[in-house]
Amino acid sequence: MSEFALEILASDGAARRGRLQTAHGSMETPAFMPVGTAGTVKAMTADAVAATGAQMVLGNTYHLMLRPGAETIQRLGGLHEFMNWPGPILTDSGGFQVMSLSKLRTMTEDGVTFQSHIDGASHTLTPESSVEIQRLLDADVTMVLDECPAMSDDKDAIAKSMELTHRWAERSKQAFALRPGYGLFGIVQGGVFDDLREQSAAALTGIGFDGYAVGGLAIGEGQEVMFGVLDGLVSHLPEGAPRYLMGVGTPADLVGAVARGIDMFDCVMPTRSGRTGKGFTARGSINIRNARHTEDARPIDEACTCPACTGHSRAYLHHLFKADEILGPMLLTWHNLHYYQSLMAGLRVAIEAGALQEFSNEFHARQALGDIEPA
């Protein structure tokens, strides 16, 4: 079994082209990881996810610990076997969903007690129990439990929260069992404050992790502010470790963050959008429910080679969404994930060629063109 490690193959400015080795295979970076919340990338078979080019998927600890339960998944052979995904899996710590989904949370130094949004049952998540749950799931990448403060919190509150996250990170490190090919990532917090972010990077690198995530962004601060945080932060993270921007983002977010040295992303955007009728194209996004697609014989994106675009018209997809047919979300999710993976593949090639700036310029120029109106 391979050691858990990021090999840097090329770089272009701050951007890096790498390969992350894990216990369940490797992932070419920069990479986008589709979100498989409850052990399934919604509306996609595992084979279809792999066919889009995805090499690693994300599972949500909060959802899986509540249903079907981490012990159940372990008894069934782990999350890879359970969800028929033989490749690498990253699981989050559960903390973010506790904050966004559960009821009646109580935070203490020890951890967080909450009521399940499914059945109201009480559960506790501590740094140690989160690491243990992720071990039961057999995640290749385990994330430390962190606290993600609200956008509206003042700097003192964000600093206090960050310090708790650092203490939890230390406890997570102690709790994490070393196994070849398995890695533990720390999460940098500190809101939009460069000095806090720098402190957080220092604290986490002091503890020492296999990778470093940037948390607490993409929560409403806007792209410019987010990029500003990355500009200040990334140079304080170790060169040789993967950098993961959590919960990001739009295609333009990915292009800009890769240029700033981020290696890994996850976001529900391509999958959630695929279920609500938003499709991503080289010329910006379209809403397939819009009446102008009623008799539009073109595919979603004429340059796209995904199964949705090679076999189906916008008119057909429009019809499927109007008729509430499951195949609509299935095909549009497939297309969107294919679009995201193609974008990442393009970024990787551009970095190798030392042409990331040109790639980025071309990307933005095309996005600005807007969709071609039907004839």
Added chain:
Amino acid sequence: MSEFALEILASDGAARRGRLQTAHGSMETPAFMPVGTAGTVKAMTADAVAATGAQMVLGNTYHLMLRPGAETIQRLGGLHEFMNWPGPILTDSGGFQVMSLSKLRTMTEDGVTFQSHIDGASHTLTPESSVEIQRLLDADVTMVLDECPAMSDDKDAIAKSMELTHRWAERSKQAFALRPGYGLFGIVQGGVFDDLREQSAAALTGIGFDGYAVGGLAIGEGQEVMFGVLDGLVSHLPEGAPRYLMGVGTPADLVGAVARGIDMFDCVMPTRSGRTGKGFTARGSINIRNARHTEDARPIDEACTCPACTGHSRAYLHHLFKADEILGPMLLTWHNLHYYQSLMAGLRVAIEAGALQEFSNEFHARQALGDIEPA
């Protein structure tokens, strides 16, 4: 382009093994046609439908005329192009759904006026307009508009309805444009009365059709009564034309009806069951939502080679259904269609081998065993 024709390759008792040639390719019979109501076999890509072994699918004229409209589908290249199904397509006449789904129906000698269940708009379906809509859809098999009386109707009412169906069949025949590879099927009515069924067969064969459907069954009369109708009827249908039992049925219905000389079937059962958690197996059906599957590591059917069974446990499918994940209906629909197509393939091989009785005995013996309890 081939002529529309059924070639009989082998027979075993009343059962026939054939090959139906159409404008869009051939279909091995006896055959089960998945139902693609609104231009999609629910929760399946067209490629997946083909991968189960299906060679012909059914489209519902009622649904497609209301949304997106037959003219729209014609402008987009016809139903094959629209739904990415290059193979043969059979469309029904729309009559059955008018009766079961629409509001405020008015029947006259001319046809039926009804309000759309989608937006309340008024539409009229006549024998001629139904044939025309099916021509716009580019159906390989067009069905005549018929009236399907209720189980509870008395013999006089059923005879009157049958006679209307015959007059409509004559008008449909007049309206149908002859094109190589395209066929028009008449529909035998007459309820559960052998003499009416015989009259109906005589009237329709007098008009002359490319195939003969048996309508008005599988509406609550029970399997024994249905088989009794087939026993009395089938010898009155022409040897060389395909025989289609509409809206049937369970696996046992298919086995029994094939033995009685039926060549074609359609039913929502495998797809609808797939969305509600019922899975078909060689040892009978299971409800995947049942708690006993919570940690059941076995596939739905250990002998099955479908993607749902080769990659996933019952426990995983159980989880997907409990979590309302789209992948649950996707996988179970795929399995059920695969099961139905495998059953038909088995029946075809058995007829070729002159071993249909043995096949049927073995089928019933296995079904009677019931599901193996988890260890």
